[in-house]
Amino acid sequence: MNAEATGRQSPTRKGRLALLVGTLGAPATWAFHLFMSYGYAPATCADSPMWGLHLITVVSLIGIAVAATVAFLMWRGRLPIQGGHVQGVAYLGLLGLLLCGLFGALILLEAWPTWVADPCQGLGAPVGPA
Amino acid sequence: MAVGQRDLATRIDAHDRLTAIWSRPPGFFGWLMGVNHRTVGIRYIITAFVFFVIGGIEALILRLQLARPENDLLALQAYNEIFTMHGTTMMFLFVVPMVEGLAMYFLPLMLGARDLPYPRLNAFGYFTFLLGGVLVYTSFVVGTVPDGGWFAYPPLTNRDFSPDTSMDFWLLGVTFIELSAISAAIEITVGVLKFRAPGMAISQMPLFAWNMLAVAIMILLAFPALILASTMLEFDRAFGTQFYNPDAGGDPILWQHLFWFFGHPEVYIQFLPSVGIVSMIVPVFSRRPIIGYIGLVLSALAVAFLSFGLWAHHMYATGALSILSASFIAASSSMIAIPNGVQIFTWVATIWAGRPWLQAPMLFVLGFLVLFVVGGVTGVMVALPAFDRQAHDTFFVVAHFHYVLIGGVVFPFLAGFHYWFPKVTGRMLHHRLSVATFWTTFVGFNITFFPMHIVGLLGMPRRIGIYDAGLGWDGYNLASTIGAFILALGILFFIVNVQKSWRSGVPAGNDPWRGHSLEWATSSPPDQYNFAVIPYGGSREPLWMEDRGIFDHDPEEDGSEPLAVQLAEPYADRREMLVTTLIDARPEYAVVLPGPSILPLLTALAAFVVFLGFLTTYWVTAAGVVAALAALIAWTWPSEPEGEHERPRPPARHEGPRSTAWWGALMFIVFSAAVLIPLLFSYLQIWSANTEWPPDSYERPDLLLPAISSVLLVLSGFILWWGNRGERDERDSRMRLGFSIALLLGAAFLAIQGWELVRFEHPWTEHAYTSLYYMVVGFHVLTVAVAMGMALWALIRSYLGHYARGHRNSADVATMFWYYAVGGWLLVLACAYLLPYVGPSALEFQL
Numbered sequence: 001m002n003a004e005a006t007g008r009q010s011p012t013r014k015g016r017l018a019l020l021v022g023t024l025g026a027p028a029t030w031a032f033h034l035f036m037s038y039g040y041a042p043a044t045c046a047d048s049p050m051w052g053l054h055l056i057t058v059v060s061l062i063g064i065a066v067a068a069t070v071a072f073l074m075w076r077g078r079l080p081i082q083g084g085h086v087q088g089v090a091y092l093g094l095l096g097l098l099l100c101g102l103f104g105a106l107i108l109l110e111a112w113p114t115w116v117a118d119p120c121q122g123l124g125a126p127v128g129p130a
Numbered sequence: 131m132a133v134g135q136r137d138l139a140t141r142i143d144a145h146d147r148l149t150a151i152w153s154r155p156p157g158f159f160g161w162l163m164g165v166n167h168r169t170v171g172i173r174y175i176i177t178a179f180v181f182f183v184i185g186g187i188e189a190l191i192l193r194l195q196l197a198r199p200e201n202d203l204l205a206l207q208a209y210n211e212i213f214t215m216h217g218t219t220m221m222f223l224f225v226v227p228m229v230e231g232l233a234m235y236f237l238p239l240m241l242g243a244r245d246l247p248y249p250r251l252n253a254f255g256y257f258t259f260l261l262g263g264v265l266v267y268t269s270f271v272v273g274t275v276p277d278g279g280w281f282a283y284p285p286l287t288n289r290d291f292s293p294d295t296s297m298d299f300w301l302l303g304v305t306f307i308e309l310s311a312i313s314a315a316i317e318i319t320v321g322v323l324k325f326r327a328p329g330m331a332i333s334q335m336p337l338f339a340w341n342m343l344a345v346a347i348m349i350l351l352a353f354p355a356l357i358l359a360s361t362m363l364e365f366d367r368a369f370g371t372q373f374y375n376p377d378a379g380g381d382p383i384l385w386q387h388l389f390w391f392f393g394h395p396e397v398y399i400q401f402l403p404s405v406g407i408v409s410m411i412v413p414v415f416s417r418r419p420i421i422g423y424i425g426l427v428l429s430a431l432a433v434a435f436l437s438f439g440l441w442a443h444h445m446y447a448t449g450a451l452s453i454l455s456a457s458f459i460a461a462s463s464s465m466i467a468i469p470n471g472v473q474i475f476t477w478v479a480t481i482w483a484g485r486p487w488l489q490a491p492m493l494f495v496l497g498f499l500v501l502f503v504v505g506g507v508t509g510v511m512v513a514l515p516a517f518d519r520q521a522h523d524t525f526f527v528v529a530h531f532h533y534v535l536i537g538g539v540v541f542p543f544l545a546g547f548h549y550w551f552p553k554v555t556g557r558m559l560h561h562r563l564s565v566a567t568f569w570t571t572f573v574g575f576n577i578t579f580f581p582m583h584i585v586g587l588l589g590m591p592r593r594i595g596i597y598d599a600g601l602g603w604d605g606y607n608l609a610s611t612i613g614a615f616i617l618a619l620g621i622l623f624f625i626v627n628v629q630k631s632w633r634s635g636v637p638a639g640n641d642p643w644r645g646h647s648l649e650w651a652t653s654s655p656p657d658q659y660n661f662a663v664i665p666y667g668g669s670r671e672p673l674w675m676e677d678r679g680i681f682d683h684d685p686e687e688d689g690s691e692p693l694a695v696q697l698a699e700p701y702a703d704r705r706e707m708l709v710t711t712l713i714d715a716r717p718e719y720a721v722v723l724p725g726p727s728i729l730p731l732l733t734a735l736a737a738f739v740v741f742l743g744f745l746t747t748y749w750v751t752a753a754g755v756v757a758a759l760a761a762l763i764a765w766t767w768p769s770e771p772e773g774e775h776e777r778p779r780p781p782a783r784h785e786g787p788r789s790t791a792w793w794g795a796l797m798f799i800v801f802s803a804a805v806l807i808p809l810l811f812s813y814l815q816i817w818s819a820n821t822e823w824p825p826d827s828y829e830r831p832d833l834l835l836p837a838i839s840s841v842l843l844v845l846s847g848f849i850l851w852w853g854n855r856g857e858r859d860e861r862d863s864r865m866r867l868g869f870s871i872a873l874l875l876g877a878a879f880l881a882i883q884g885w886e887l888v889r890f891e892h893p894w895t896e897h898a899y900t901s902l903y904y905m906v907v908g909f910h911v912l913t914v915a916v917a918m919g920m921a922l923w924a925l926i927r928s929y930l931g932h933y934a935r936g937h938r939n940s941a942d943v944a945t946m947f948w949y950y951a952v953g954g955w956l957l958v959l960a961c962a963y964l965l966p967y968v969g970p971s972a973l974e975f976q977l
Contacts, residue, residue: 011713016787019713027435034439034458041455042818088713091333091424098428103435106465113457121453123446123515 015079019089022074022096025067030103033060033110044119057111064104071096144662144698151700152244152658154726163726165249166658167238170256172554174231177260178224184267185219186621188212190614193578197611199599209595210277211296215266217280218300221396222307223263225539226349229403230255230314232546233342235554237318239649239656240336240410242327242665244707245723247320247790250730250765255313257734258306265741266303269296276300279593281389282363284374284382289367295745298367301360302741308353309737315349316797318342324709324790327648328683328694329668331714336647336670337420340427341406344434345399350797351438352395354804359388362812362905368744371894371901373812379898381819383450384812390441391808398437400535402430404542405473408495411549412477414643415492416484419671422476429469429476436466446515447522456515463513470506474499489643490564494545497572501537505530508583523593526586532579544571544624551628552642556654557635563627571620577613581606646671651680664694664708667715693717693780702775709790718788722775733761768927772937784939785858795943799950802913806954813906813961816898823969824899828892830966831903839882840959843914846875847952850921854945858938862928865941869925872948876918883911903962910951910958917951920944 011019036056044050073079074093077086154164164170191212195204204212234252238245246252269275274296278287287297322343326335335343362373363385372378374385405426413420420426439462446456477499486492508530512518521527544567551559585606590597597603641650648665649656650673663681666672672680683692697706697720705723710716736757743751772784786792817823824830853868887907894904924940927933933941 027431031435031438034462038442038455038458039814041452041458044454045452086714088331088333091331092713095424095428095431098424099431102428102432102465102468106436106461109461109465110458113454113461117452117454117457119452119454123449123451123453123456123519 018070018074018079019092021067022070022079023092023099024096025070026064026096026099026103029060029063029067030106032063033057033107037110037114041119050114050119053114054111057107057114060107061104064100064107068097068100068104071100141662141698144700145657147700147703148659148662148698149657151703151705151725159728160726162731163728165253165724165726165730167234167245167249167252168656170249170252171231171233171235173256174227174234174259177256177263178228178231181219181223181263182228183621183625185216185224186618188216188219190618192216193611193614195595196597196607198608199597199601199604201596204595206595207277210593211275213593214276214279214300218266218276218304220535221280222304223259223266225400225535226311226396227259227307228543229345229400230259230311230318232403232407232543233318233345234314236550236649237321237339237342238325239553239652239660240339240647241322241325242330242648242651242661242667243321243325244660244664245705246317247325247707247721247723248317248794249705250724250727251313252317252730253727254730254734255310255317257731258313258737259310261734261738262303262305262307262310265306265738266299269299274299281393282360282385283389284363284366284385287363288374289370292367298364298745301364301367302744305357305360305364306738306741308357311349311353312801315346315353316794316801318346319350319797320790320793322346323712323793325707326710326715327665327667327672328692328708328710328717329666329715330672330710331668332712334668334670334715336406337409337423337426337430338403338406338647341402341409341430344430345402347800348395348399348402348434348437350800351804352392352399354801355388355808356392358805358808358812359385359392364744365901365905369895371905372896372898373816373901373905375898376819378896379816379820379825380901381816381898383445383448383819384815386445386448387441387815388808388812390444391438394440394444395434395437397531397534398433400539402433404498404539405430407542407546407549408477408498410647411491411495411545412480413484413671414549414645415487415489415495416481417487417644418480418484419646419674420476421479421483422472423670425472425476429472432469433466436462436469439463440466440513443513443515443518446518453515460514464510466513467506467510474503474506489548490559490561490568491545491549491643493565493568494541494548497568498537498541498545501533501541501572501575505533505537509534521586523591524586525582525590525592528592529579529582529586532582536575536579541571544568547624547628549643550649551631552638553649553654553656555632555635556638557631558638558642559627559631559635563623563630567620567623567627569620570623571617574613574616574618574620578610578617579613581609581613585610641673644673646674648672648680659705662698664697666694693720696720696777701777704775706777709788712787719780720777721790722773727765729761729765733758733765736761766923768923768930768932768940771930771932771934772927772939773934784937785942789939789942791939791943792946795946799947802950803954806909806913806957809906809909810957810961813902813965816902817965820898824966825897828897828899831963833963835882835886836959836963839879839886840955842875842882843879843952843955846872846879847949849875850945850948854941862933866925866928869921869928869941869944873918873921873925876914876921876948879914880911880918883907883914887911906958906962910955913954914951917944917948920947 033056037053040048040052040056044053071093075090075097077090152166154160154166195201195209274294276296276299278292278297282297282300285291322339365371366373366375372380374380374382376382409420409426440459442451442459443463445451512521512527512530548559548564585603588602590603638654640654648667651665652660665680666678666683669675683694686692694708694717697708705725706720707723709718709721711718736754739754740751740758743754784791849868850872853865853872856864856868887904890903892900894901921944924944927940
């Protein structure tokens with residue numbers, strides 16, 4: 001039975017966006033958090049405020065929450081992405097939800113040192129074998 | 131009612147016709163023209179294995195030198211050359227091409243497809259791999275063998291410290307080989323997304339396909355960083371640019387960032403296919419479905435993403451990172467143990483709950499589980515800055531990555547070879563020789579590499595060719611050397627086994643292991659076309675379905691024959707393949723694939739000549755560019771309207787995401803962006819390393835002309851969109867007008883930016899600032915030129931009348947790439963023209 005005959009629609013532009021956000025939103029948000037924090041951290045040793053790093057974390061956690069909501073709705077079949085409940089969409093929703101858990105935890109883990117580490121303290125010269 | 135295989139006479143007739151259509155021409159010339167996925171796949175596998183043997187022999191020579199203290203078997207220069215070539219061979223010429231070969235060969239079979247979407251690109255990729263490998267090894271012939279290590283850090287590898295052509299061979303060869311990986315990645319991604327059997331929803335895909343999908347996307351994102359880094363280093367060496375020269379504003383640390391942004395994902399690019407192989411084998415030899423399918427998919431995706439956040443853990447010892455920056459990387463590096471742990475527990479649970487059948491593939495899987503856990507645990511150790519700074523550049527790290535790369539990659543490869551050998555050859559491998567292979571390699575491996583942990587913790591640095599007696603290292607090194615020869619003996623057993631069994635092994639039948647995936651549903655070896663009727667894939671273990679035959683398809687709603695069955699009857703004597711929807715794999719239409727051609731070889735040869743020019747004279751490069759352009763034009767010349775030979779029912783629609791060409795173009799854009807972003811990062815990195823930006827002797831760039839050219843380019847994007855909408859509505863004149871105006875605006879952009887480059891008075895050899903300016907702006911001007919070429923192509927096809935309803939790939943693809951070129955330019959504008967107005971970053975720690 002070909003795609004035309006089943007009555008299912010191809011995902012609309014909004015549907016494709018929902019699929020992307022729900023499935024890949026969490027890793028994308030984590031990538032944002034890591035690269036922004038990594039890029040901004042040296043500046044905190046100069047004259048940029050530390051709360052900039054915390055802001056990046058808060059924005060990232062909001063991103064994870066959005067991705068998790070979309071993923072949950074996909075999983076439960078509440079987003080009419082292809083004109084009804086589609087097994088593959090629900091599966092991607094569940095996958096997205098699990099990814100939100102993993103990458104949300106990682107964002108919190110990465111945020112922890114921003115509260116305790118001195119941004120001007122270097123690792124120093126290597127102490128390995130001569 | 132199900133529609134199954136046709137009657138015998140029809141099937142025999144169809145078999146003869148399909149075989150004729152899918153075969154390559156006879157003779158040597160025909161051999162060169164072969165594009166079939168199995169032809170290309172087996173070439174990859176055999177060539178990569180030859181390189182594996184060469185790299186292994188190099189390893190044995192290294193171990194002989196280190197067998198005892200103060201040994202003089204090798205001169206130290208020769209030692210440097212051989213360890214460089216060993217690493218280079220194993221990383222670039224063995225593992226990744228082997229992964230590509232296995233995917234080329236088995237993915238279409240597992241997906242229920244007849245081939246991959248771009249067979250000629252496949253063949254081109256193989257030839258670039260082969261020629262790149264030949265180029266790297268030609269250095270032995272001319273006597274300037276690369277000696278800067280497989281990661282080629284500058285300043286050791288710049289012109290001052292490597293004045294001969296040795297590192298040029300390395301840089302050019304490796305870059306050329308990367309082109310092969312990129313082409314394979316595009317092929318695999320689109321193949322997995324669009325060429326799945328009907329019913330094989332994304333939740334039913336074989337785990338090997340899931341892992342290869344992740345790997346292919348990782349290649350597209352990671353390899354461009356190395357292509358860029360090695361191009362910049364080659365430019366430093368060949369033309370005197372200053373990207374990595376700190377005396378002229380450059381930064382050697384930039385190489386480490388770019389190299390490891392490629393290098394760490396590379397480890398997982400090598401490992402994830404092994405996860406796929408093991409996940410296919412474990413259920414078969416545990417005689418039950420895999421436990422935790424979603425956990426394995428989750429792990430593949432998580433590892434794929436996380437691997438891009440670990441690059442800087444190779445740089446803890448550079449002193450460039452603050453504790454805060456390093457902690458972000460340490461967190462990601464430690465977190466990757468979670469998905470890897472999920473994988474291990476999933477396999478163990480499946481074996482535990484099943485009825486294990488200890489055949490050769492399963493032995494290698496069990497060996498892999500043990501070795502990879504050891505490699506994984508030491509991986510978590512070196513992820514932590516405190517420990518890494520002690521163990522950095524010692525043999526502990528050598529032990530760690532060999533446990534990961536031999537234990538975690540070569541053992542699964544051997545498992546896969548034993549598992550799929552019957553499918554490829556129709557014969558079984560000799561069981562006792564296989565068992566001997568396993569035990570010899572397993573024991574030899576551990577004797578070789580386990581002592582390296584200890585000798586590393588005792589302080590023995592890696593990459594040393596000689597050491598003093600009495601440091602407590604002697605016995606461990608001798609043990610490692612003995613172990614290496616035992617390991618080599620195991621590989622020799624394997625080679626003998628393959629050689630004997632291929633000729634005279636016991637016939638295997640179609641499915642000797644009672645496998646669950648679709649490759650076991652066809653003959654051994656498979657027919658040229660793999661499947662006459664495209665199989666049904668609506669289960670994670672389709673061959674273990676009890677309620678439905680593998681070739682049974684539901685009829686169409688109007689009672690007509692389903693497309694998957696129709697394909698058994700060739701149409702217009704063309705190579706056809708079923709295209710299905712992305713998520714739930716519903717049949718869409720039958721696409722016609724190109725047949726055998728000599729053009730992939732000619733194009734690869736022409737591109738090879740371009741690279742050769744850097745080693746000889748630039749006239750050779752110029753000749754290569756002309757030849758490559760000619761070959762590309764011949765390859766893509768629009769000889770017939772789009773969709774000319776496709777079945778009329780159901781009507782194909784090559785539009786947007788339905789079309790394989792659209793997906794291919796999207797992957798090409800991903801690749802292009804993955805070059806541009808590290809290039810912009812390079813600009814930021816060097817900017818952050820300088821206290822004056824631009825340096826004193828330079829004025830800030832004039833913004834008037836770039837502003838004008840930017841407006842023109844953005845405007846051209848809107849006009850192209852307007853024109854393409856016209857094509858969508860079948861209004862040819864509007865499309866032609868829109869594309870023509872956009873091309874004129876693009877030409878104006880090129881003229882203005884070309885003038886900008888010409889009037890910039892400072893040569894690119896003067897300072898890193900000028901090198902970056904030319905590189906960043908020049909690269910994007912080239913990108914716009916490519917976009918214009920594609921738009922011109924689309925326009926020509928319109929004038930030739932090649933578009934019809936549902937067939938306008940060229941216009942869609944050109945428009946999509948043009949949008950990318952416009953968006954990319956805005957980033958380039960911000961970086962190259964606006965950042966100098968911000969001034970120096972003056973940061974204590976670099977990015």
